[in-house]
Amino acid sequence: MPRFAVPGRIAVNGRAAATWQTATLTEIRRETPHAATFRLAVPRWAGHLPGQHLQLRLTAEDGYTAQRHYSIASAPDGSGHIELTLDHVPDGEVSGWFHTVARLGDTIEVRGPLSGFFAWAGDRPALLLGAGSGVVPLMSMVRHHRAAGLTVPLRMVVSARSPEELIYASELGAETTAVFTRSAPPGVPVGRMAPAHVAPLMAEQPDGGWEAYVCGSNGFAEHASRLLVAAGQPVERIRIERFG
Amino acid sequence: MNVTRGFTGRPRVHDPGLPPGQYDAREDWPVLSAEVTPDLRPADWTFRIDGLVESPHTWDWDSAHALPASAYDGDIHCVTGWSKFGVRFGGVSLDAFFNVVRPHESATHAIATSHTGYTANLPLADLTGGRAWIAWEYDGRPLPPEHGGPARLLVPHLYFWKSAKWIAGITVLDHDEPGFWERNGYHARGNPWEEQRYSGD
Numbered sequence: 001m002p003r004f005a006v007p008g009r010i011a012v013n014g015r016a017a018a019t020w021q022t023a024t025l026t027e028i029r030r031e032t033p034h035a036a037t038f039r040l041a042v043p044r045w046a047g048h049l050p051g052q053h054l055q056l057r058l059t060a061e062d063g064y065t066a067q068r069h070y071s072i073a074s075a076p077d078g079s080g081h082i083e084l085t086l087d088h089v090p091d092g093e094v095s096g097w098f099h100t101v102a103r104l105g106d107t108i109e110v111r112g113p114l115s116g117f118f119a120w121a122g123d124r125p126a127l128l129l130g131a132g133s134g135v136v137p138l139m140s141m142v143r144h145h146r147a148a149g150l151t152v153p154l155r156m157v158v159s160a161r162s163p164e165e166l167i168y169a170s171e172l173g174a175e176t177t178a179v180f181t182r183s184a185p186p187g188v189p190v191g192r193m194a195p196a197h198v199a200p201l202m203a204e205q206p207d208g209g210w211e212a213y214v215c216g217s218n219g220f221a222e223h224a225s226r227l228l229v230a231a232g233q234p235v236e237r238i239r240i241e242r243f244g
Numbered sequence: 245m246n247v248t249r250g251f252t253g254r255p256r257v258h259d260p261g262l263p264p265g266q267y268d269a270r271e272d273w274p275v276l277s278a279e280v281t282p283d284l285r286p287a288d289w290t291f292r293i294d295g296l297v298e299s300p301h302t303w304d305w306d307s308a309h310a311l312p313a314s315a316y317d318g319d320i321h322c323v324t325g326w327s328k329f330g331v332r333f334g335g336v337s338l339d340a341f342f343n344v345v346r347p348h349e350s351a352t353h354a355i356a357t358s359h360t361g362y363t364a365n366l367p368l369a370d371l372t373g374g375r376a377w378i379a380w381e382y383d384g385r386p387l388p389p390e391h392g393g394p395a396r397l398l399v400p401h402l403y404f405w406k407s408a409k410w411i412a413g414i415t416v417l418d419h420d421e422p423g424f425w426e427r428n429g430y431h432a433r434g435n436p437w438e439e440q441r442y443s444g445d
Binding site: 017018019020022055064065066068093101102108109114117118218225226228229238239240 | 250267275277282325
């Protein structure tokens with residue numbers, strides 16, 4: 001009969017989740033041909049944990065609104081700023097606005113942080129598997145790990161179509177293995193994430209085991225979570241965030 | 245109103261079937277489960293109703309299918325923002341199961357549990373009166389595992405996280421107890437027409 005559900009990691013601040021705040025665009029950085037990072041000043045931001053997301057709202061002159069959920073890319077740093085990294089989705093009304101219309105000083109509305117499930121408090125060894133822009137919430141964890149000087153083990157495997165499409169490529173360090181599915185640098189094989197990528201990480205399993213975080217498309221999430229289960233990771237210690 | 249400079253958005257289509265803040269996902273049916281999709285065969289599937297009922301009962305695949313068939317034709321709404329119109333699920337009305345177990349007078353709420361351990365809480369009134377199903381078909385075919393097959397709870401008038409995938413059981417209670425997402429900041433009831441997304445909404 002049922003295993004225990006994966007518990008949430010933190011309590012969520014209901015008031016922060018319910019209150020819309022104005023956010024001002026202060027920086028735009030191109031990451032890949034299809035993805036860019038948008039830095040927002042949110043003076044009353046309640047703070048977040050790596051892995052959490054927010055809800056974002058754009059409003060047209062006639063009152064029409066479009067709302068989306070986006071993972072937070074930046075580590076919690078108390079700066080009153082947060083960063084989002086957005087793919088430019090074909091015909092996406094919200095990502096399209098960010099990529100083609102937005103400029104510094106524009107204001108939008110956000111609320112959050114939301115959901116305690118995919119949050120990582122920096123307390124448990126973390127094994128992170130991501131693909132495409134699924135790396136975004138995982139990068140918040142990597143950045144937090146570095147900024148806070150944490151010693152708890154953290155490893156990441158990220159999948160991208162090509163080196164040009166690998167988000168945060170210049171920031172990835174020894175904790176990360178990159179997998180390329182369409183084209184790879186010389187000497188690096190082309191292919192899907194495979195048991196050979198996961199097995200060495202499961203073999204170096206730290207005391208208490210890994211807490212696994214998987215983020216990407218549903219197809220990737222199904223594939224990566226099966227790799228983890230096949231390698232012996234307990235299902236109740238796999239947290240999955242799927243795009244949709 | 246906080247107008248976003250230069251934002252026009254999609255062409256306006258007046259759609260009375262679209263709850264506030266939702267958009268039409270059209271052909272897409274996103275999968276958003278937070279856990280690993282279980283490897284659950286129909287032969288291994290069971291569904292139990294217990295708690296504040298006269299006679300707790302467990303159905304297996306065949307005995308559940310022996311109940312009168314019932315279909316839902318309509319719309320579904322996900323808290324992440326998408327709605328999907330004109331979906332068709334086949335299964336059995338939950339009323340048929342409740343008729344067997346007979347909830348006590350004191351029963352007010354229920355908690356649905358998946359074979360993965362996922363839970364969702366609901367007022368009993370949202371599960372009765374022809375508004376909730378155990379569904380095993382989608383569009384005339386077996387429900388795919390990633391969408392909750394072999395069988396899921398279907399409560400289409402609430403946000404879809406209430407429609408627990410891989411349904412294993414319903415426990416009838418005389419009080420409300422938060423389920424998985426409800427403990428993670430989501431609304432206790434989740435009515436899309438009142439945009440009850442998060443606990444503070």
